[in-house]
Amino acid sequence: MGIKLPKGFLANGIHCGLKKKRKDLSLFYSEKKCKCAALFTTNVVKAAPLILSEQVLKANDKNIRAIIVNSGNANCMTGKRGIRDAAKMVKSAALALSIPEDSVVVSSTGVIGKPMNMEPVVSGMTELVRGLSPNGLIPAAEGILTTDRFYKISTRVFPAGDKKVTMVGVAKGAGMIEPNMATMLCYIMTDAAISARALKKALQLANKDSFNSITVDGDMSTNDTVMVLANGEAGNQTINGAGKNYKAFQRNLEEVMLDLAKMIVRDGEGASKLVQVSIRGAKTALDARKAARSIADSLLTKCAISGGDPNWGRVASSVGSSGIKFDPDKIDVILDGVVFFSRGRAACPAAGKLKKVFKGKNVSIEVYLHRGDAEAVMYTCDISKKYITINSFYTT
């Protein structure tokens, strides 16, 4: 059973032996050639599979058939051997699937700086391919996880002309998430017919307000990847970069990606709350983003939220250190809908209201700057002792 993949897609995930017990090898496969758009980390240190996949997509982004992904090892800082290992993964998957090597892209996630153990990957490939199924989404979503507490799946069905288009996304990510896509893998499959160019444009736009608007701990990964595969099996008229059908496609893609982004934040290592930070009335969009990010990245504020402590002074201080210009005596600070500071004065909310702030699973921080009309929203999570425990003994 499980969630159905879009028409013409199959998936599977198995335990091959890179990790002790959990699934660690996943495959996403299309029976027909796909248009493929992708975004990769901006970290200067790029993992080998990213370097290889970028090359494949540069030459051949209209004929992709499969994505092979392992967890347990990031295959990063592994030098020339890393590149050879990533190529071996591609070759092994292509062979087992009887498809050309240049129709396969590859991802890895896990520990940095350790050479891959390729034996389990190669020898697990036959079992992985044999198990491919239209119902294989959940095992595939499980096979890409590292410190995640749960798999992340989001789906949308929407019309394109007289046809029905399906879109299914899976993601992994818990720690080390920040804007510019840090330690996060996301694969979206759709049966929409769409041009390679329109697909690329839609992905870039959707990314801005989804994965680039979340932060867990401010660390940026070496392996982050978002990919969309579109195989055209819905039979709709090919979507180009404008018009109603393009807009619907773009909106649904953004929704799927924002769903997944929020799940990643909610799964932040040791996190218990999803925090929405909104900046309003900024002079420019960049100012709004800088201020939102400064709040969302503040360790002290994350701690305060974890403890249910409405420390609005820290919020104001974060805006102050964000590098933007504003008048501290003219701002409003609102936590969970309760005004704490308004235009130069502490609002001293009633004790009854105070008690409810930062206590729920979803909390909000809003700052009005009264400098203009620009806005920004960022999502983050609180930080608890569990985060430290998880990350203190990761490689050992």
Added chain:
Amino acid sequence: MGIKLPKGFLANGIHCGLKKKRKDLSLFYSEKKCKCAALFTTNVVKAAPLILSEQVLKANDKNIRAIIVNSGNANCMTGKRGIRDAAKMVKSAALALSIPEDSVVVSSTGVIGKPMNMEPVVSGMTELVRGLSPNGLIPAAEGILTTDRFYKISTRVFPAGDKKVTMVGVAKGAGMIEPNMATMLCYIMTDAAISARALKKALQLANKDSFNSITVDGDMSTNDTVMVLANGEAGNQTINGAGKNYKAFQRNLEEVMLDLAKMIVRDGEGASKLVQVSIRGAKTALDARKAARSIADSLLTKCAISGGDPNWGRVASSVGSSGIKFDPDKIDVILDGVVFFSRGRAACPAAGKLKKVFKGKNVSIEVYLHRGDAEAVMYTCDISKKYITINSFYTT
């Protein structure tokens, strides 16, 4: 008993009632007029006492006699009332000391966004002044603390011509320390005779490689202040901005400030290790600083150090996300003297060596970029569960 202040200086610290039990009001006093140089936070949100002290020093930086400091309340985001309260603190100290109001500067540290309770401050002033003593340094150092586990004092004695100059610095700070001087107070008293201009120059230089080279949690405070008072009582020939005596003064000031900066890092909330991050072989000094800071600010690396886990991949990843250009295949990563990565290859150190990395009280991270000759050093601490505990319930 205790540590002697420089000639002509007196100090005291008492519990006036802003905090429940610990000392919360301190006074540093000179019998003669002082030259005074100061640096304040670059946060746009500036606490009231900083705004007031900046005004005082702008008009009168050659005639300062006293610094009055409270802990327990930062008097920040307190609007016009905050400014009035800071002025009241100055007035009350000036009155009790029988000195002009414009010879007194003021600092506050503690919770942001709560109006000051001025009653205990004003009524404690007489007792505070009455207890002033050349041996009052330790109580004064205690009165400025918030979440600190210990007071911070550093002293130097050095010759200036045929005279002996004494320099004594005290500081507070534990959480929220980052470059650009975050939540940190530091007062340095010296009996050197030095021009106001030379004092300012020396302070700015010394600050760069001391307080601006430390980071605890990346948060920047609204109240940070470094001040130097020089009363000339050593009787040396007045030091100007050049020459042997100036150099000695500058070097000793930098040493005192670096001592205090390292004590602050060591006292990082919940920290157990002092971490020295060195970048060598960078193309520019700015590149070196960016890379050092990116490593020092990485929560994941701080966690790894806390757990004694030599996760060098995270270190390399932080350099990669710092925004500087380099070739990942040409760098070396060295942790506690053990080479983990050298020019594109994992070095796989012997298990015996591995066991010792990140286990001591002082740990080091070195990265060689092989791009040029520029270097930078940053100091930070590890992060433990205790940090979260301390900061989750601060205002409540």
